[in-house]
Amino acid sequence: MKTPRSAGALKADFPYTLQTMCYVEVHQDGTVRFGHDGDAYERARSGESRLFAVWPGEWSSDMFAIDDLDEYARAFGIVHDEKRTGLAAHQHDVTWRTDPHESKPNGSYVGIELRLACGCEVNDLATFARQMGEQQGWDVATSRGWGSRWSAAEGKTYSVRVRRTTLRRR
Ligand SMILES: [Zn+2]
The missing domain is CATH 3.30.70 (Alpha-Beta Plaits)
Structure with a gap:
């Protein structure tokens, strides 16, 4: 078994909003959910859960830890990012x-x-x-x-x- 890679290490090169990205949320009590919603960011930020993502590749898929929640939030527009949006x-x-x-x-x-x-x-x-x-x-x-x-x-x-x-x- 392998350890998830760091999404944060890729900074804005991690394709957060890729349609086929599968987000996995692991709650403190062990509950696992997948998908994507704005509340997951708040839960992860407060330490209630941890976020991971499976980035599908052509031949194999990698799992990443969503360890830079600011980057995640900017990518999804949860917090405004003037640099990324130009706005x-x-x-x-x-x-x-x-x-x-x-x-x-x-x-x-x-x-x-x-x-x-x-x-x-x-x-x-x-x-x-x-x-x-x-x-x-x-x-x-x-x-x-x-x-x-x-x-x-x-x-x-x-x-x-x-x-x-x-x-x-x-
Ligand atoms: Zn303006």
């Missing part, structure tokens, strides 16, 4: 317009182009979507393609899809 925890200065190439401007989701004048960058759409939900009431689609482009005139422009009824000009 400060502030009210973003957003300007946007409907994508001029949108073929269905009356569909339930419409493509918009937006710019961030506050200096933030969108490296993590899930975090940006959550922030825009809180700040503007937008329902940003996170399951579909999004992108960005850069031009000297306009700087960085992001294309995302937002539920039309949640888009209101202020």
Whole structure:
């Protein structure tokens, strides 16, 4: 038998949010559960349980101890990580317009182009979507393609899809 490797030793290179990662929580009383939820972080932090993860490989799988809970929490957005997401925890200065190439401007989701004048960058759409939900009431689609482009005139422009009824000009 082997000892689990250290996920913390890999820092941000450990793919915490990999879909196929299997998280295992071992409670103090020996109860074992697997899966993933936000409460596991709190339990692990308080010493109520320990977290492990099986990282599946093509030919064999390795078990890791989730021994850097801060890294784990940042990866899952349990605590905000400005460096990883490119997004400060502030009210973003957003300007946007409907994508001029949108073929269905009356569909339930419409493509918009937006710019961030506050200096933030969108490296993590899930975090940006959550922030825009809180700040503007937008329902940003996170399951579909999004992108960005850069031009000297306009700087960085992001294309995302937002539920039309949640888009209101202020
Ligand atoms: Zn910002």
